[in-house]
Amino acid sequence: MDDLQVKDGVDAETVEQVKALSGTYKYGWDTEIEMEYAPKGLSEDIVRLISSKNDEPQWMLDWRLAAYRRWLELKEPDWAMVDYPEIDFQDQYYYARPASMVEKPKSLDEVDPKLLETYNKLGIPLKEQALLAGVEAPEDERKVAVDAVFDSVSVGTTFQAELKKAGVIFCSISEAIKNHPELVQKYLGTVVPASDNYYATLNSAVFSDGSFVYIPPGVRCPMELSTYFRINAENTGQFERTLIIADKESYVSYLEGCTAPQRDVAQLHAAVVELVLLDDAEIKYSTVQNWFPGDENGKGGIYNFVTKRADCRGARSKVMWTQVETGSAVTWKYPSCILRGDDSQGEFYSIAIANNHQQADTGTKMIHLGKNTKSRIVSKGISAGVAQNTYRGQVTMHPRAKESRNYTQCDSLLIGDKCGAHTVPYIEVKNNSSRVEHEATTSKVDDDQLFYCRSRGMDEEEAVALVVNGFCKEVLQALPMEFAMEAQQLVAISLEGSVG
Amino acid sequence: MKMFTPKTTVKSKAKMDVTHSLMAHFPAPDGTDWLSKARADATARVNAMGLPIARDEYWKYTDPAPMNATDPMFSGPSAASDVFTGADAVTITLIDGVVQGDLPKVDGLEIALLSDAAQADIHWVQDTFGVLEAASQGNVERPYAALNTAIATQGVFINVTGEVKTPVRLVYGSDGGQCNLHHVVKLAAGASATLLEEGTMAARSTSVTEVVVEDAATFDHLRLMMDVADRQTVTHIFSRLGEESTFRSFTLTSEGALTRNEAVIDINGDNATAHIAGACLGDGDFHHDDTVFVTHDAVDCESRQVFKKVLRNGATGVFQGKILVKPGAQKTDGYQISQSLLLDDDSQFLAKPELEIYADDVACSHGSTSGAIDEDALFYLRSRGVPYGTAVDLLTLSFLAEAIEEIADDRLAEIVLAHLEETLSARR
Numbered sequence: 006m007d008d009l010q011v012k013d014g015v016d017a018e019t020v021e022q023v024k025a026l027s028g029t030y031k032y033g034w035d036t037e038i039e040m041e042y043a044p045k046g047l048s049e050d051i052v053r054l055i056s057s058k059n060d061e062p063q064w065m066l067d068w069r070l071a072a073y074r075r076w077l078e079l080k081e082p083d084w085a086m087v088d089y090p091e092i093d094f095q096d097q098y099y100y101a102r103p104a105s106m107v108e109k110p111k112s113l114d115e116v117d118p119k120l121l122e123t124y125n126k127l128g129i130p131l132k133e134q135a136l137l138a139g140v141e142a143p144e145d146e147r148k149v150a151v152d153a154v155f156d157s158v159s160v161g162t163t164f165q166a167e168l169k170k171a172g173v174i175f176c177s178i179s180e181a182i183k184n185h186p187e188l189v190q191k192y193l194g195t196v197v198p199a200s201d202n203y204y205a206t207l208n209s210a211v212f213s214d215g216s217f218v219y220i221p222p223g224v225r226c227p228m229e230l231s232t233y234f235r236i237n238a239e240n241t242g243q244f245e246r247t248l249i250i251a252d253k254e255s256y257v258s259y260l261e262g263c264t265a266p267q268r269d270v271a272q273l274h275a276a277v278v279e280l281v282l283l284d285d286a287e288i289k290y291s292t293v294q295n296w297f298p299g300d301e302n303g304k305g306g307i308y309n310f311v312t313k314r315a316d317c318r319g320a321r322s323k324v325m326w327t328q329v330e331t332g333s334a335v336t337w338k339y340p341s342c343i344l345r346g347d348d349s350q351g352e353f354y355s356i357a358i359a360n361n362h363q364q365a366d367t368g369t370k371m372i373h374l375g376k377n378t379k380s381r382i383v384s385k386g387i388s389a390g391v392a393q394n395t396y397r398g399q400v401t402m403h404p405r406a407k408e409s410r411n412y413t414q415c416d417s418l419l420i421g422d423k424c425g426a427h428t429v430p431y432i433e434v435k436n437n438s439s440r441v442e443h444e445a446t447t448s449k450v451d452d453d454q455l456f457y458c459r460s461r462g463m464d465e466e467e468a469v470a471l472v473v474n475g476f477c478k479e480v481l482q483a484l485p486m487e488f489a490m491e492a493q494q495l496v497a498i499s500l501e502g503s504v505g
Numbered sequence: 506m507k508m509f510t511p512k513t514t515v516k517s518k519a520k521m522d523v524t525h526s527l528m529a530h531f532p533a534p535d536g537t538d539w540l541s542k543a544r545a546d547a548t549a550r551v552n553a554m555g556l557p558i559a560r561d562e563y564w565k566y567t568d569p570a571p572m573n574a575t576d577p578m579f580s581g582p583s584a585a586s587d588v589f590t591g592a593d594a595v596t597i598t599l600i601d602g603v604v605q606g607d608l609p610k611v612d613g614l615e616i617a618l619l620s621d622a623a624q625a626d627i628h629w630v631q632d633t634f635g636v637l638e639a640a641s642q643g644n645v646e647r648p649y650a651a652l653n654t655a656i657a658t659q660g661v662f663i664n665v666t667g668e669v670k671t672p673v674r675l676v677y678g679s680d681g682g683q684c685n686l687h688h689v690v691k692l693a694a695g696a697s698a699t700l701l702e703e704g705t706m707a708a709r710s711t712s713v714t715e716v717v718v719e720d721a722a723t724f725d726h727l728r729l730m731m732d733v734a735d736r737q738t739v740t741h742i743f744s745r746l747g748e749e750s751t752f753r754s755f756t757l758t759s760e761g762a763l764t765r766n767e768a769v770i771d772i773n774g775d776n777a778t779a780h781i782a783g784a785c786l787g788d789g790d791f792h793h794d795d796t797v798f799v800t801h802d803a804v805d806c807e808s809r810q811v812f813k814k815v816l817r818n819g820a821t822g823v824f825q826g827k828i829l830v831k832p833g834a835q836k837t838d839g840y841q842i843s844q845s846l847l848l849d850d851d852s853q854f855l856a857k858p859e860l861e862i863y864a865d866d867v868a869c870s871h872g873s874t875s876g877a878i879d880e881d882a883l884f885y886l887r888s889r890g891v892p893y894g895t896a897v898d899l900l901t902l903s904f905l906a907e908a909i910e911e912i913a914d915d916r917l918a919e920i921v922l923a924h925l926e927e928t929l930s931a932r933r
Binding site for chain 1: 507508509512562832833835845847848849850852853854855856857858859860861862863864865866867868869870871872873874875876877
C-alpha cells in the first residue's frame with residue numbers, strides 16, 4: 006500500500022481512507038502489558054477467587070456458586086448451524102487483569118499509560134479531555150461516556166461526574182455490586198436467569214466485570230453511553246455482564262464495541278446483557294462486534310456465545326437492538342425482546358457478515374405477551390468465502406397478546422459459490438387478532454448493479470462493498486451516526502478478499 | 506464444500522421404551538424373499554432411530570403420542586368416498602387397507618399389489634420399495650416411514666410406461682380399524698400419469714408413497730382427506746425427479762384429529778419442476794401438520810410450496826417447510842409460502858419455514874403470514890347484501906385460491922372446488 010499510485014484528481018483524503026481500510030484485521034495487534042492471571046481452569050475455587058478479587062459480598066458469591074453448580078449439570082447446546090472443535094473449558098483463564106489494576110486507580114490519570122494507549126489506538130478517547138481542560142464541549146458535539154473493559158476488568162469510566170448530575174449511574178458492574186447492591190440484587194438475573202442456558206450460566210458463575218447503567222425515572226440520559234471490550238491476554242475467556250435498567254419514562258442510547266488481538270488459538274467470549282424497561286422507558290442498544298474472526302484459513306478467532314435479552318416490563322416501553330456482526334470465528338447470539346407490558350415495542354436490526362471461515366448463527370426472539378405489542382425484525386445476512394451464515398429467529402404471539410403485530414424481513418446475500426446462507430424462523434401465532442408477517446429472500450450480488458459500478462471505474466471490491474452497503478442500508482440507518490460511519494467501513498473491510 | 510450434517514435425535518430412554526413396546530407387536534420377518542429382506546431392513550432402521558416423541562425437534566409442533574400407542578384406536582365407520590366419481594378414472598377401493606374387487610386394466614399401466622409382491626416376480630418395484638424411504642433418512646429421521654415399510658400390509662404398485670390420460674383413483678373407506686399402506690409409482694422416461702386419492706384409510710393409519718419420475722415424465726397427485734373427525738394419520742410421499750420432469754401434488758384436508766403429511770422431494774435432474782400444495786379447513790379437534798423437505802441437487806430447477814390453512818374452534822395448523830439447495834445447484838428458483846387464516850381466537854398456527862442454501866446463483870424466498878379475516882373486505886361484502894356466512898365463505902375461498910390454482914388439470918380443479926364449497930356450506 007505504501008507504493009500506492011496516486012492518480013490525478015484523487016485527493017489526499019481518499020488516499021488516506023483507502024490506506025485506512027486496507028490490511029486484513031486492523032485491530033490485530035496486542036498490548037504488551039503485565040498481566041495477573043488466576044490459575045487456568047474452572048472450579049469452585051476459581052469462582053470464589055473471582056468473587057474475592059472483586060471484594061464481593063456473600064450474596065454475590067452464593068449466586069455465582071449456585072450458577073456454577075447448575076452449569077456442571079448442563080450440556081453445551083448443539084442445535085446451531087456452527088461447527089467448531091470441542092472447547093476445553095479447563096484450558097482457559099477465567100480471570101486476567103492488568104497488573105497495574107491490582108490497586109484500583111483513583112482516576113484515569115493513574116491508569117497505566119499503555120492501557121490508555123491501547124484504547125487510543127482503537128480510536129476510543131478515554132481521557133475526558135474537554136472536562137480536564139475545563140472547557141465545556143461545544144453544543145453540537147455529542148459527548149459519549151465510555152466504560153472500557155480490558156480482559157476481565159473495567160479500566161475506567163469517563164464522564165462519571167457529569168452523569169451523576171443527571172442522576173444516571175454508569176459504572177462497572179463490580180463497582181455497582183459494591184455501591185448499589187440494592188439495584189443489582191433487585192434486577193441481576195431477572196431477565197436472563199442464572200440457569201438460562203449453558204453459556205449464560207457459565208457467565209453467571211465467572212463474570213468478572215461489565216457495565217452497569219441505571220437511568221432514574223423521567224431522565225433522558227444526557228449523552229450516549231458506551232462500553233468498549235477488548236480481549237488482550239492469550240487463552241483468556243472474556244465473560245462480561247451488562248445490566249441496564251431504564252426506570253419509568255427514561256431514555257438511554259447505549260453503544261458497545263469489541264475487538265481482540267490476532268491469535269492462532271481460538272478464544273472464548275460468553276457475555277450476558279440484561280435490559281430492564283419500566284413504564285414508558287426506552288433503550289437503544291447498538292453493537293458493533295468486531296472480535297478477531299480468525300485468519301483466511303480459519304485459524305484462531307473468537308468464539309462468541311452471547312445471551313442478550315430485554316424485558317419490556319412496563320407498558321409502552323420500547324427497546325431497539327441494532328447489531329453489526331462482522332467479527333468472531335463463531336457467533337451464537339440472539340438478542341431478544343420479551344414484550345410483557347401492554348403497548349410495548351421491540352425492534353431488531355441486524356447485519357451479519359461472515360467471510361472466509363467465519364460461522365454466524367444469529368437472530369432474535371420476539372415474545373409477545375402484552376396486548377397491542379409490536380415488533381419488527383430486519384436482518385441482513387452476507388456470506389462470502391467459505392463462510393456459513395444463519396438467521397434463526399422466533400416470533401410468538403401468546404393467546405393474551407391481542408391485537409399485536411410483527412413484521413419480519415430477512416434477506417441473505419451470497420458472494421461466491423462456496424458459502425452458505427440459511428434461514429430458520431419459528432413462528433407461533435396463538436390468537437387471531439394479531440398479525441404476523443414473515444418474508445425472507447436469498448440471492449447473490451446483482452450482476453447489473455456490479456456492472457454499473459464497474460463501468461463507473463470502481464474496482465470489483467469497491468463495487469461489491471458499495472452494493473452490500475446498499476443492501477444493508479435499512480440497518481445502517483438505525484445506528485447512531487458515529488457507529489454508522491464505522492459500520493460502513495467495517496462492511497467493506499470484512500468483505501476484503503471475497504471477490505476475484 | 507462443507508454442508509452441515511444435521512444432528513441426530515437424542516436416543517433417550519423414553520424414546521427407546523416407546524419404540525420397543527410398539528415394535529414388540531411387529532417382529533422382523535425372517536423370510537428369504539426380497540420383500541421380507543426389505544421389511545427386516547426397515548425394522549432395523551426403526552429400532553436404530555427410535556420412534557418420534559414429543560421432545561424431538563422435528564416433532565416440535567405435533568405430538569406423535571397417538572401414533573405410538575400400543576392399544577389400537579377404533580372409531581366410527583366411514584363409507585368409501587365419492588368426490589372424484591366424475592373424473593373418468595379407474596378405481597381401486599380399499600376398506601381398512603383391504604382391496605375390494607379386481608384390479609382395473611389400463612393401456613400403458615401395469616398395476617400390482619403389495620400383498621402379491623412376495624410371490625409374483627415384480628422386478629420393477631424391487632429397486633424402489635423402501636429404497637427412497639431409506640435414502641431419505643440421511644438428512645432428517647423419518648421413523649414412521651421406515652415403520653410403514655416394515656409393517657405395511659397392502660399397497661398399490663403402478664408402473665407407467667406411456668402417456669396415460671385416465672387417472673388412477675384410490676378410494677379409501679374404513680370400518681374403524683387400522684392400516685398401513687405402501688404405494689409405489691414409477692414413471693418411465695416421457696411417461697405421464699395422475700393419481701387421485703380420497704377418503705379415510707382407517708381410524709389410525711400410516712401411508713408411504715414412493716414416486717420415481719424419470720426424465721421428462723410428469724406426475725400429478727391429488728388427495729382429499731376428509732370424513733372421519735377423530736382419525737389419525739401420518740403420510741409420507743417420497744419422490745426422486747429426473748431431468749425435465751414434473752411433479753405436482755395437492756392435498757385438501759378437512760377432517761382429522763391428527764394429520765401429518767410429509768413430502769420429501771429430491772430434485773436430481775436439471776430443469777425439473779416440483780410443486781407441492783395444500784389447503785386445509787380445520788374445525789374443532791383438528792391438528793394438521795404439513796412437513797415438506799425439498800432438496801435441489803441439479804441446475805435450473807424450480808420448486809414451489811404453497812400451503813394455506815383456515816382454522817377455527819381451536820384447530821391447530823402446522824407448517825414445516827424446507828428448501829435445501831446443495832452446492833452446485835445453480836439457477837434454482839425456490840418459492841415457499843405458508844399462510845393461515847384464523848377465524849377465531851382459539852385456533853393457532855405454528856410455522857417453521859426454513860432455507861438452507863449452498864449455491865449463490867439462486868433466487869429463493871419464503872413468506873409466512875397469519876391473521877384474522879379482513880374486516881374491510883367482510884364489511885364490503887356485507888354492505889353489498891351478502892349474508893355474513895356466505896361472505897366469510899367467499900373470503901375463505903379467495904384465501905385458499907392460490908393453493909387450488911396449483912392443480913394443473915382444470916376439470917379436476919373444478920371438482921375440488923365444488924367439494925370445497927360444499928364442505929364450507931355444510932359447516933356454516
